[in-house]
Amino acid sequence: MVSALSFIALPLGTAFTLGLLPQGMQRVNYLLTLLALALLSLIAASWLLAFAAGEIATQQIFTAGTTPPFSINLQIGMAEAAGLLLLNLTGLLSVIYLRDTLHQQGARAMAVLLIFIMALSGIVLTRDLFNLFVFIELTTIATGGLILLSHDKRALGAGFKYLVATQIISITLLIGTIFLYHDSGTLNIDGMAAGGLITGESLALFLVLIALILELKPFPANGWALDIYESAHPAFSAILSAAAATAALFAVDRLLLVGSNSWLPLATAVGVVSFVGANLLALVQRNDRRILGYSSIAQMGLLLVVVGQRDILGESYLFIAGGILLAHAIAKAGLFWLSGIIVARDLSDWRALQRNPLYIFAFATFIAMLVGLPPFPGFYAKWDLVHLLAAHDRIALLLALLFASLLEALFLFRWFGYVIKGEANPEGIICARNKLGVIAAATVAAWGVAYLWGEMALQGNLLYSIPLLAALAFLLLEWLAVPYKNVLAISVLLGWFVVNYADYNPLQLIFAVIILVGGPLILLSSFYARGRRIGFYPATMLMFAGMAQLIVAKSSFDFFAAWEILTIGSYYLILRGKASEPHAISYIIFSLGGAFLMLTGFALAAAGDLNFLLSNLSEVAPAVAPWVFLLLAIGFMTKTAAIGVHIWLPGAHAEAESDVSPMLSGILLKAGLFGLMVLMLEMGRQSLYGVDLTHVMLWIGALSALLGNLMAAFQEDAKRLLAYSSIAQLGYALFGLALMNHLGWLLALMFVINHFIYKSMLFLSVGGVAKRTGTRLMYRMGGLITLMPLSFIAVLIGIIAVSGVPPLSGFGGRWIFYNAIMTAEYRLPLIIIFLAGPIAFLYLFRLIHTIFLGQLKDEHRQLREAPFWMILPQMIFVACLMVFALVPGLALKRVDHYLLQYFPEGGLSWDGLTITSHFGYWSPISIMVIVGVIFMTLFAWLLFVNRRAQKVKQFNIVFAAERPFRPETTHFAWNFFAPYRKALGFLTEPLVTRFWDAIGEALHSLAELLRRFYNGNGQTYSVHLLAFVVITFLLARGVS
């Protein structure tokens, strides 16, 4: 092994050499710098590999030929090696990135950069407090120099503020150091820890610690740091964020050991305040670099929390801390580097990335990594962290962390939304090959560590899951044209179904059919798309992969990972819609919020078991069981868009593309329902403070049904109408589940199937119509029946089925519903459900009437039927609906038997044509035949007596002896249910929307208010620093 001292010596030597070389040899200088850093990275890598392979143990390096305390010693272990690799690689990549700037600035800049990297390495390596001080001061000075790399004139001011701040920090550090020395007689950190002379309350230790923590720029004493992030050269910011912070973290980590755990709460507290505060303040930022600065601070906060929780993390400590640190470092460096190729500084200027899908891929990778989505290390780390926190009853901390993570996701995904949507400025991006290479390297590194962490994870590597791989494979196939990709996608889904068919139980099978057979069916409609449709297939397949994994998940980890994957996939899908950006963000926030609740629930249930089996949910301790149930149920209900957490759905479904809406509505929503089924099968009834939670769910289901229907009735936008209708339909399903009896469950499954078929079909037809007419507003359509007869038939069959009118399949649902409620224990929610029922007619009639009936508009006179590929799946759905109406047993019989093992009472009997329950009977085929015969007889009779009917045109209506003026004024469509709105419109007051808006508004106002704190004055920042030290000390003392 090359000596660890080379991390100090080599850059130092190179720096001096650079100074000695004559002026004007920029190329040589640059190559030398590059070489040095590359060499250092190699050395670090070799150390790391050696440690990883277990070839060597942690090594001490002694200087000056004697042992501490009389000399300085360095220590290198696995963590240090990793840190060094990170530092030097970041340095190397930044140097590559900075090629032009360094050429301009000359050898001195390169030397300073080398010194900077050297100092950081020193911080990581050294075990001597004074040495640490020296390296920190070196970083400070180097930073002061490197800030000047920026072309931004404002960087000067920022740099000076930085220097002022560091003066105060260094004074604190020095005083703390000397008193520590005074107390312990040594400057060796290990010696201090070993000596045991330093008590937990030691002011000196506090001063040193707080000084090091201040180096991490904790909220709120960090105004100076933000200014640097904003104004410095992005490559330098990348180093500052990824490398310098890492080094400081090593130092803090080391020093905390001295106090033997007594200062851990301090670290946790500062960390959690930073994590929450910085994320909150980031909400109102528009400047990309500043927002990255906030995010860096937040991540450091999170890491401080992890460090502070070291006492309970045990063996996982390095895995968790490393995961979060690496995720942060790579993502943040990557983002800073990306910001360097963007010309303007507003978040929306990043739209320039749209120029190349690869940029978007990199951006998405970094964002996903920062948020901690699977398969990135942050995901594994957060999972473990949350589980361990929950296992040790640190729930408040856990919730604070999740809340802040949600805030972080909010601003990051909002940013992502800005980038994906809107017109890009083609000149908004400067592409230099070296910069792109660096960014690409970061992207590769991101996936590399994702793989690495998966390998290390107890729960198994997510990247080994075939569905996920298949989805990711579509990223590589983006160059193909739509038809090929579509065929491929369809065959992948069907293939996966065929392969796994035998392994599904009847319950899973129903969902599997919907996902893996229904999905391809809807995908048929994607054949109409032209071009390559970049981004569609990976997102779709990601969603399907998540769903496919979800239904077979055995452990809570698999389940949660699948859940997150399908959430990401569907988020990207939703984001593809024209005006979907605000809805996509509310979707992802609600989904992640729900997911975090689920995570908490799983963590509570697992009680420290990092690989908790879902089947163990039934054995959760009774004290936490209702809470687990509650958290998981709310999590699932955000996905089914139960009332209260439904506000993301209408916009998301309405604005999505024509073939995406049916997938979202028909398939995606079922994920939540599946989760609820699993939950309720395993956990049964739970009551909290004497309230039966299934009873609450009954109410939620009933209210969702009622309000969803009501709101659907008042929509002008056809797709919104359908979206609200989905809320209601899933309300019914939820209601069925919450009945907790055999038929209730059968009802829910019936709704699952029915809702999939007819809602997919309706979304497709409405999508096709909207595509042709160029609008989704129903009152602007009308009279399309003759022009789009097939779409009309699909909608007609669809609405008959939705409304539950015999003889179509919706009736089966109603019949089972009535039989199920006969044994219901709670009757009050039923009243709501009863009221909801007929309201469905309102919106259904409106849907079909205002689009297909009534008056055809001028501009639509020459419309054609929807594209073949959109009609085809609709017709298949029509056929499915008919078959399902005739022989519901085909799908339900097996499930009925399957449910018997959970609910032995109240199964149906399937003798012959008639389906019999304990209370009543129903014979679908007889009904169909009877209705058919009556109908056809009467039709024939009418045809006979009315054979001479004259076909007339749309204005041949009696109009009080006048004639219609124009179709627009004759088509009664807008505000169709005006009197109904007068009567019951008060129920549709958007109270829920207002509630969530108010929360969002409050958070943003708070952030807006709080950020006034950073008034830009360096002296104020100094006061902040001092006040932070004093207040933290007082609080820490007060606590201990």
Next chain:
Amino acid sequence: MQFDWMQIPYSLLTLFIVLNYGMLLNALIAKIAARVGRRHGIPIWQNYADLLKNYGIRSSITHGVMFYLGPVFRLAGGVGLLLFVPTIFGSEMFSNLSFAGDLILALYFVFFGTLGMALGAGESGHPHAAIGVSRGLSQVTTAELPFALAVFAVALQYQTLSVTDIVAAQQGGFLNWTLFTNPFAVAAAMLGFLGSMMRPPFDVVLAPQEIPIGPPTEYHSSYLALMQTNRMIFPIAKIVVYMNLFFGGAASWPVFFIKVFFIYMVSVLVGVVFPRFHVEQSVRWFLVWAVPFGIIAVLMV
């Protein structure tokens, strides 16, 4: 119960009897309403003349397929509803086609005709048709609610959804009728009944003075004839459901005629006295006055 070919002529016989009874009953009721207004009123056979005339009209127009099918849906709904419910209790002959489904089928099949008619009227392109449908659907949402609650209460009471079983449970003296065993349910159902009979105060759907005459504005000749036929059958079919659920059913045709007449008269008596409600007024009225009865009924069973 299973299907038997003999059930077809039996069902047709039921249909024939009910159709004729409906013709006469409607005329009789028109006459009664006329007498309230001190008029002589129409001849008792007037409905036959009107129906025949409309079938006899030579020309007709059509606005399209759904327009054409609307009345077919309408009448099929009426006929189907009639045939899905046993008419005469204990009679194999007049239990019609009730083997196909139970009470729930009847409950939901009511909407079959309504929906088809609404679609047909919609295709005529006449704004009044759409306005009428909008009003009708709005009103039905709350008018059906007390009835649905009452049905649920009755089903709970007798622990069955089979109409025959419900009637059977009410046999043995009129005190066994649901009317007396579960008065709240019956109260709710009868108030809901008012809303579904297209009579004042709940006839804003047709409202001849303002939206002449709602959904059927464009319908004429044989279309109208089909709808008239339905108008004769459908209320009776509906009343049969009420009779079976709440008033002990009918064991013979005379009892059937009398019970149907009196149940029908409830809506007529209310109708001749009250003026018309706005949609929002009737929606509120049902929620405030009828639904609480239903809730009590459901909770008390």
Next chain:
Amino acid sequence: MQALYHRLKALFPLGELTEQRENLVFVTVDAAHLRSLLLQLRDIEGFTHLVLLTAVDWIETGEFQLTYLLGNRAKRQDIGVRVMLSREQATMATIHDLWPTAATYQRELREMFGIDFPQSPGVNEEFILEGWNDIPPYRRDFNTLDYAEATYNDRPGRESRDPATYMREKLYGEGH
């Protein structure tokens, strides 16, 4: 009303005052002063209501007489303002901005007399008549009888009688 007339006379060149009734008078004014007179009446004198606007065809003098009848609700008084127009150049300034209802009257006058009110909303649209293609029917040079006979078929055998004479004849057998 006399007092009112004198007040107005001091301001505008008014013609003679015609007192129809105690509370209904007519004055004549030239077209140029009409607007200011109307404004004076409306805003100062309290004649806030335009009761009607009508015309008379004085074919003998070759003039149209426009009558703007204004009402004072508070005092229950009416004043008719007359303006004489040449038949050849039958154009008058519109007052629809003073009273929106005036637009309807002006539309009617345009159709029935052919008096034009430029800029009055919809003044050239059909009002009562549809597809009228002759000279305006209320002009006295329009011969109604001729027009009716030329346009609408008569039923042969129609007799016209003076109703009074005919009734007397029929009922009381007089007139033989």
Next chain:
Amino acid sequence: MKPELEKRIVKGPDGFEFEVDPIRDYFCETPPTVMTAAYSAIIEKLFNWARAESIWILGFGTGCGAIEMRPLMTPRFDAYRYGVQWRPTPRQSNLFIISGYLSVKTLKRVIRSYEQMQNPKYVVGLGSCTINGGMYWDSYNTIKRLDDYLPVDLYIAGCMPRPEALLAGIVELKKIIRAGKAEGANIYAEKFEWYKANQKRVIHDWDMPDYNW
């Protein structure tokens, strides 16, 4: 021609431009056809009885005579006992009572309403104005002979005829119908050109299709 009836160029959602001719595109232009009895004599007889016993009057009052129709609904006259009732829509009516003078403007609406009624349909002219112009014999805007424009089955003379006269007229009309002689609709179809020519001679701004279905 009203502007909304003029041909216009419209741009479809896909940007394609095309012409819309409202008269042709929004109205059916097929001329009426003669519709003779379609069934055997005995059935037609039954139908004629039914037609006579079920007279549905279009609720359209054209002139001052409209006021004389209203009392027929009251207990004093109670026309319902003759099988008469009023319908608000021409589609369902089979009797059009032209109740008094008919200005050209109203004539246009009357023609439209009449054509929207279904065969067989009947017209009764009420009052002398419909017969020969009555007191409006020299009006510049009132037609004088209703049967020039519509096939009239029956006139009821008077100015105005009282409700009793109207009732008597209806009873007369029923006799005509029962005898199968009320074939106004077919006459109208047969002499369609002639009727149209008469109508167009007085209606100068003909802005509707020749036959309003």
Next chain:
Amino acid sequence: MAYIALATGFLLILIGLYGALTHSHILRMIVAFTVANTGVNLVLVGVGYMGGRTAPILDKAVEVSAAAQRIIDPLPQALVLTAIVIGLGVTALMLTYAYRLYVTRGTLDISRYTELKW
């Protein structure tokens, strides 16, 4: 003796900090920090001295094995030296900044450099 040094040192630090926080002129701030740094160095020296021990010269008088107990650790002194050097470096850097700020912005008032905030 040590206590006087300590007290003076802390006094100087406080004076320095007070100066740095109350003066908005950059040069005055730099001077104030220099004062504070001096104070810190004084404190370092004051604390680093341990009474009753000998100079850190390892010879016969002080055995290597007993060194830890017998001699005054030379590190604090080394620390002070280094700190002084580093302080000098930082001060120099601050002065450079001050110069460039003056050149580019024409003012040395720190409250004027607030274009980066919030």
